[in-house]
Each structure stands twice: as C-alpha cells, then as structure tokens.
Amino acid sequence: MTDILRTNLLNPIVLSFALGVFARLVRSEFTLPKDIYTGISIFLLFGLGLKGGAELAETPMATIAAPLGVTLFLGVLTPITAWAVLRYIGKFSESDAAGVAAHYGSVSAVTFLAAQQFVQAMQVQDPTLPPLEGYMPTLLAALESPGIHVALAIGALRTAHPEQKLGAVLHEVLTARTMILLIGGLIIGYLSGHEQWEKIAPFYDSKGAVFRGALCLFLLEMGVVAGSRLGDLKKVGPFLLAFGVLWPAVHGVIGAWLGVWAGLSPSGATVLGAMAASASYIAAPPAVRLTLPDANPTLYLTSSLAITFPFNILFGITLYFQAALWAAGR
Amino acid sequence: MDTTSRSLVTIICEPVLEQKIEDDLLRLGATGYTANEGRGRGSAERHAGEIPGVNVRIETITDAALAVKILAHIQEHYFAHYSVIAWVSEVQVIRASKYGPA
Numbered sequence: 195m196t197d198i199l200r201t202n203l204l205n206p207i208v209l210s211f212a213l214g215v216f217a218r219l220v221r222s223e224f225t226l227p228k229d230i231y232t233g234i235s236i237f238l239l240f241g242l243g244l245k246g247g248a249e250l251a252e253t254p255m256a257t258i259a260a261p262l263g264v265t266l267f268l269g270v271l272t273p274i275t276a277w278a279v280l281r282y283i284g285k286f287s288e289s290d291a292a293g294v295a296a297h298y299g300s301v302s303a304v305t306f307l308a309a310q311q312f313v314q315a316m317q318v319q320d321p322t323l324p325p326l327e328g329y330m331p332t333l334l335a336a337l338e339s340p341g342i343h344v345a346l347a348i349g350a351l352r353t354a355h356p357e358q359k360l361g362a363v364l365h366e367v368l369t370a371r372t373m374i375l376l377i378g379g380l381i382i383g384y385l386s387g388h389e390q391w392e393k394i395a396p397f398y399d400s401k402g403a404v405f406r407g408a409l410c411l412f413l414l415e416m417g418v419v420a421g422s423r424l425g426d427l428k429k430v431g432p433f434l435l436a437f438g439v440l441w442p443a444v445h446g447v448i449g450a451w452l453g454v455w456a457g458l459s460p461s462g463a464t465v466l467g468a469m470a471a472s473a474s475y476i477a478a479p480p481a482v483r484l485t486l487p488d489a490n491p492t493l494y495l496t497s498s499l500a501i502t503f504p505f506n507i508l509f510g511i512t513l514y515f516q517a518a519l520w521a522a523g524r
Numbered sequence: 525m526d527t528t529s530r531s532l533v534t535i536i537c538e539p540v541l542e543q544k545i546e547d548d549l550l551r552l553g554a555t556g557y558t559a560n561e562g563r564g565r566g567s568a569e570r571h572a573g574e575i576p577g578v579n580v581r582i583e584t585i586t587d588a589a590l591a592v593k594i595l596a597h598i599q600e601h602y603f604a605h606y607s608v609i610a611w612v613s614e615v616q617v618i619r620a621s622k623y624g625p626a
Binding site: 228479480483484487488 | 538539540544578604605606
C-alpha cells in the first residue's frame with residue numbers, strides 16, 4: 195500500500211497539482227491564462243469522449259449493461275446519502291444540504307482522468323492486472339447529470355423558491371461544456387470507429403504524451419484554484435471538513451465494490467470508485483446557484499475543490515484501488 | 525453636434541446570471557445591450573460558476589423611465605441572493621432613436 199501511495203504521489207500529474215497549490219500559498223502571480231485553461235479542458239474532455247466512443251463501438255451491449263446500471267444507481271445513491279448526512283447529522287439548512295449534495299452526486303472529470311492515469315501506471319508495475327475498460331468515458335457521461343438533478347429535486351421539493359425553474363437548470367446542465375464535448379466526442383468516436391480513431395490517436399489518446407502533458411498543465415491550474423480556496427477552510431467548519439474526506443471515501447469504496455460486482459476489472463472498478471467519490475466543480479455550481487440561490491457557494495465550492503478534490507488525487511484513488519483489489523479477491 | 529440625454533444602465537453580476545439578465549433587459553423593452561467579462565472583488569466575495577471566476581458587466585442605454593424599471597426589476601429578483609450591483613448614469617448620445625422612444 196505504501197509503495198502504491200508513493201507511486202501515486204510521485205507522478206508528474208499529482209506533483210503539478212502540488213506545485214499549483216504551492217504557487218498560491220507563496221502568493222506567486224502565476225496562474226494559467228483563462229483561455230489556455232479553457233482550451234486545455236476542451237482538449238481533455240473531447241479527447242476523452244472520442245477515445246471512449248471508439249472503444250464503445252467495439253464493446254458488446256451486454257458487456258456494458260451492468261456497469262452502466264451500477265453507474266446510474268450510484269448517480270442516485272450518492273446525492274441522497276450526502277444530503278441525508280449533511281441535513282440530519284450536520285444540521286445544514288435544506289438549501290445548503292441539497293446544494294452540497296448536488297456536487298457530490300455529480301462527477302469530476304479531472305479526478306476520473308487522474309484515476310485513469312493511476313491505474314495505467316499500476317498496470318505497468320503489475321502486468322497481470324487486466325487492462326482498463328475502454329468504455330469508461332461512457333460511464334463518466336452517464337454519471338454527470340443524474341446526481342445534480344436528484345439533489346436539486348430534493349432541494350426544490352423541500353424549500354419553496356419562486357426563482358426555481360427546473361427546466362432552465364436541466365438545460366444548463368445538459369448543454370454545459372462538459373456534456374457537449376464528452377457526449378459529442380463519444381458519438382463522433384462511436385460513429386467513426388476504431389480505424390478512424392487510430393489516425394487521431396497520437397493527439398488525443400489518454401496514454402499519449404500530448405494528452406498527459408496537457409493534463410499536467412491542467413492540474414497545475416487546478417492546484418492554483420484549490421490553493422486559493424484554502425483560506426475558506428476556516429469558514430466551512432469542522433463538520434464539512436470531515437465530510438469532504440470521509441464521505442467521498444465511503445462513496446469511493448462502495449463504487450469500487452459495486453464496480454467489481456458488475457463485472458469491471460479492478461482497474462475499471464477503481465476508476466468507477468473515484469467517479470463516485472468525486473465532486474463536480476464545473477457543471478454543478480451554476481446549476482445549484484440558479485436553483486438554490488440561498489445555498490452558500492462558499493460551502494459547496496470549498497468542499498468540492500479544496501477538500502474532496504485534493505483528497506481523491508492524493509490518497510482516495512489509492513484507497514479505491516485497494517478496495518477494488520480486495521473485492522476482486524486479489 | 526446635437527446630442528440627447530439618455531440613461532446608461534450598468535449591471536455587474538456573477539456569470540451565472542448573464543443570460544437571464546440579458547433576456548430580462550430585452551423583455552422589459554431595451555433595444556440592445558453590451559456585455560463583457562472582468563475581474564474584481566465585492567462584499568459578497570464569492571461567485572459560483574466558471575473557474576476561474578469572472579464578473580460580467582452588462583450595459584444598456586434606455587430612456588429614463590425604462591432605466592428605473594430595469595433597476596426595480598434587478599432589485600426585486602436578484603439582490604437578495606446573488607452578487608449584483610447596478611446603477612444608472614446620464615449619457616449624451618447621438619442618434620437617440622436607436623435607444624427606443626424618449
């Protein structure tokens with residue numbers, strides 16, 4: 195376990211994140227220009243979709259049915275459990291509990307990518323590990339939306355906001371950059387097939403140098419963003435601090451276990467665990483802001499960005515890998 | 525050159541509200557608007573939405589009555605829960621008919 199943790203911590207992606215946090219802590223003026231950050235996120239999401247689509251075209255429906263079912267189940271389970279813990283144990287207001295739960299129900303694509311890179315590194319160390327399922331981006335797309343809607347529906351039912359227009363929020367989430375690029379990429383990859391994918395793979399493949407290099411730059415900026423929120427940790431209170439670490443870990447272990455149960459390899463189950471554990475910070479914040487305007491943004495942005503994201507990147511993914519190995523009896 | 529007095533309504537809001545407020549302006553009777561992004565910090569400190577966060581500045585030129593109506597609308601719908609500031613200033617324009625009837 196210590197060796198695996200060291201391998202995870204000492205890879206350029208995680209170290210780039212740490213450098214970003216450090217830059218912010220020493221008040222460096224460094225930040226990735228916004229347009230470059232946006233450009234890299236477009237590249238990563240589109241590349242992820244294209245590859246996932248090409249792999250999906252080669253995958254029989256029967257193979258993906260159970261993992262997809264488990265993913266949708268997690269999309270409903272995680273926001274409900276997060277909401278219940280925050281509301282009834284943490285005594286959060288209805289809006290704050292639902293707002294934070296929406297973030298934990300949805301998924302962070304960067305955490306997905308970090309988990310994917312981690313299991314690829316593990317396969318190099320242990321060639322007996324079965325390869326990661328290529329269709330995982332399909333599961334990522336499936337998990338993006340339901341969690342947000344389940345939590346917002348809870349919030350909407352239990353509070354009375356005249357501003358609430360769930361149709362507008364549905365539009366906001368389904369047309370967000372993440373969904374257009376990921377689902378659009380999946381469809382293009384699926385329709386064009388594996389042979390066409392090979393022609394663009396050197397640029398987009400998540401195992402390739404270009405993709406990994408871009409991911410390092412993206413994590414560098416994520417470090418800056420997370421670092422700039424560290425000051426807010428004092429404002430959110432000890433309960434949310436503990437929640438932001440413990441509850442994702444619970445979701446992650448459940449996700450990894452269910453992944454193995456649904457027939458995923460330990461690598462695939464690790465990535466599914468990381469997805470279940472992760473909290474969205476791109477699709478969820480605007481949706482929550484529009485639907486639950488009195489939910490405090492400092493709570494949900496700080497918990498997802500400054501607590502859960504670093505925890506998953508640094509330690510969580512290793513934990514979900516161990517849980518997946520254990521569930522698979524390895 | 526003959527110039528005419530009109531009201532310039534300026535609204536600075538968090539990015540999540542941009543589309544809603546722009547739709548509101550047109551529905552209330554504004555003939556157009558200009559929006560751009562900026563940086564800054566206010567009493568609310570935190571914005572939700574895109575990372576890194578930005579402010580959106582939306583401006584429209586209208587007659588005085590519509591300007592008051594727009595401010596009242598912004599106050600009623602957004603001030604309670606969102607980071608929004610809005611004000612009206614007087615400007616001198618040429619081609620006053622572009623901005624609606626006086």
